[in-house]
Amino acid sequence: MxxxxxxxxxxxxxxxxxxxxxxxxxxxxxxxxxxxxxxxxxxxxxxxxxxxxxxxxxxxxxxxxxxxxxxxxxxxxxxxxxxxxxxxxxxxxxxxxxxxLDAHLTLGNNACLGRRLGFEVERCLDGELGQGLLWMGKPDTELDSRALAARLEQALGRTPLLIEGHVGTIRNVAWCTGGAQDMLPLAAEAGADAFISGEISERTTHMAREMGITYLAAGHHATxxxxxxxxxxxxxxxxxxxxxxxxxxxxx
Structure with a gap:
């Protein structure tokens, strides 16, 4: 006790x-x-x-x-x-x-999702690691948008909604668990080829296509x-x- x-x-x-x-x-x-x-x-x-x-x-x-x-x-x-x-x-x-809990360097939702997906964490785009919410890193193997979606589905047990805004190999991935779809422009400006979060809005689809970044809505709860x-x-x-x-x- x-x-x-x-x-x-x-x-x-x-x-x-x-x-x-x-x-x-x-x-x-x-x-x-x-x-x-x-x-x-x-x-x-x-x-x-x-x-x-x-x-x-x-x-x-x-x-x-x-x-x-x-x-x-x-x-x-x-x-x-x-x-x-x-x-x-x-x-x-x-x-x-x-x-x-989203931000913690080892116990946080972002840290856990990155480990689950095999991402090498490089930096945080909206603050220092452990304090910011938008993380950036690299996959541990070569993936395109559909292969990344398949990895998400296997890891989380649900099919993500995939908006293929980026064509070709995904070299840089940004992610923020939960309802962070409006961080998409920040991820795109930082050079991310793909951005993963939990939710999607109507505007998110058009933003991803026009900014050339793949977006994956993997579920607020699941992430x-x-x-x-x-x-x-x-x-x-x-x-x-x-x-x-x-x-x-x-x-x-």
Missing amino acids: ILRQTLQAAIDTELRTDAFKDYTVNGLQVEGRESIGRILTGVTACQALLDEAVAWGADAVLVHHGYFWKNEPVSVTGMKRRRFATLLNNDLNLLAYHLP ERDGIQALGEWLKGRFGIEHRFVDIDNPA
Whole structure:
């Protein structure tokens, strides 16, 4: 068992939470019991994940997507009331880490996706590595756009939406997990032949074609499953607590 305050302090320090300006609350979002021996991780604090936590007897839920987003309604009604009731009635802690988890040099979503895809990381295009969100690197073998899409499908278990804006060999790849499609111009200007993120907008297709850069929308959820698992395993190794990851299917 570990004290809640000790657990949170360790995560905050490792992820350098104070260095980020985010549009949600990073850290403890809902307070539960003081001692934690079992922690359940997942991408999003949806009702299905909370129900799994209760059934397993977790002391804390740790997610990438929690609550209290900028501009969301503040009233605790309907869906939000049911979620909060589950947490409070079962004395469950909810901790959430958004941008700090995307950016972390080894545990972060971008770091995990790069390793999974076999990319040699070179630099970050919007800050220093470990702080910025748009990463740049090279594939470990020669690929064209369709071969890169096939590698993504094999690695993530879902078919990416492919916009073939670049013709020929992919020498430089940029990536940012989640909903970062509007970073496409920055990736193109930096010399990327392909850019991978989770989501796509209508405008993204035209931008990729006209800028000559391949775009792959691999799924917001699918590209952000690894970071929270890595963080959970890091906590397990450091404090000897039980960790379980639950993947609530999401095609988006």
